[in-house]
Amino acid sequence: MDRWLIGLVCSCVVFGIVMIDSASSVWALDRFGDAHFFSKRQAIFAVLGIVSMLMLAKYDYWHWKKYAWWIYAGGILLLILVLIPGVGLVRNGSQSWLGVGPISLQPSEFAKIGVLLLLARNLERNEQSITNFRKGMSPLLLLLLIPFGIVMLQPDLGTGTVILGTGLSLLFLAGAPYRFFVGLIFLGIAGFAGLIISAPYRLQRIVSYLDPWEDPLGAGFQMIQSLYAIGPGAMFGFGLGESRQKYFYLPEPQNDFIFAIVGEELGFFGGVMLLVLFSAIVWRGILIALAAPDRFGQLMAGGIVLMIGIQVMINVSVVIGLIPVTGITLPFMSYGGSSLLLVLLSCGILLNISKYSKKI
Secondary structure, eight states: OOHHHHHHHHHHHHHHHHHHHHHHHHHHHHHHSOTTHHHHHHHHHHHHHHHHHHHHTTSOGGGHHHHHHHHHHHHHHHHHHHHSTTTEEEETTEEEEEEETTEEEOHHHHHHHHHHHHHHHHHHHTGGGGGOIIIIIHHHHHHHHHHHHHHHHTTOHHHHHHHHHHHHHHHHHTTOOHHHHHHHHHHHHHHHHHHHHHOHHHHHHHHHHHOGGGSTTTTTHHHHHHHHHHHHHTTTOSOTTOOSTTTTTSSSTTSTTHHHHHHHHHHHHHHHHHHHHHHHHHHHHHHHHHHOSSHHHHHHHHHHHHHHHHHHHHHHHHHTTSSOOOOOOOTTTSSOHHHHHHHHHHHHHHHHHHHHSOOO
C-alpha cells in the first residue's frame, strides 16, 4: 500500500480543516454562535472519511466491477430524486441536495464514482471496439451524457464539467481515436453556447468574468472579493487567521473560494505549497495507474487522478480569475461532507490498487 499517498492525503485533509477554521470563524460565530462550528463538523467528516478510506484500501478493487452498474444506477436515481419538487433542496440557486434528517447530501458527488467505475469496467471489456464509434464509443458516451444532463438540470455547471471532463479524458487514455475528439470539441462549443443562451445567469457570469467591475455589487462581487483577498497577500500573506476578506466581504469563504483565503493569509508561498501538495497526490496516483496489474486498475486509478486534478484546476482557475465562476469545491480543502467523503473514498480505491501494483 502506498504510504506516501496516505501521508499526502492526510496532510491535505488536516490543512483543509485548519484553513476552514480560519476562513469560517467570523461567519460561524455570527450564524451559529460558535467560531469553530464548520471546522468541527469538517473534522467529523474527515475522521469518517479517513476510516472509510483505510477500510476500502483493504477491499480488493476488482470486486467493484460486479457492482459498477448498481452504483451507477443508484447515482442516477439519486440525481433524479434531487429534481423532484419538495425532495431536492435548493442552495445558491442550484437544486442539487438531498436532506436526510440534519444531514444534507450532494448526490452528484457520489455519481462521479459510479460513472468512473462503469466506464472503466466497460472500457476494459470492450477496449478493442473503442475505435468503432457506433458500437464502441456511442454507448460509452451515452453512459457519460446521462448523468451530465441530469446534473445540468439542477443546474450545476461545475460538477457537470468535472463529470464530462473526467469521462472524456478517460476515453482518450483508453485509446479512443483523435478524430472523435475533434468532432466532440465542435459539439462541445455549440453545446456550451446553447447552455449560456438558455440561462441568463450563465451569460451574466461570462460578462462578470470578462469585467467583474461592470457589476461590482452583483454578478462580479465574488470574483472581485476573491482578487482582493489574493492580491494583498503578496509573498507570505498576513498570517494564519489574519484574513480581512472573511469579515463578510467574501461570501462563505470556507466553501468554493477557500483558496483565496489561503492566498490572503499564507501568500503566494502558501498557495504554491498547496498546489505542490496537490501535484504530489496526482503524481503518486499517476505512478499507481502506470504500475497497476490490469487494465481495469489502470483505468480506475487514472480516472480518480483525473477527477481530482481537473477539479483542482477548475477551482483554482476560478479563484484567481482565469475562468468564470462555476461553483465547484477544492478537493480535501473546501467545507462539505459529501465532497470530502467522495474524494477520500476514491483515494481508498486508489490505495488498494497500489497494494497490487508493481513496486513504485
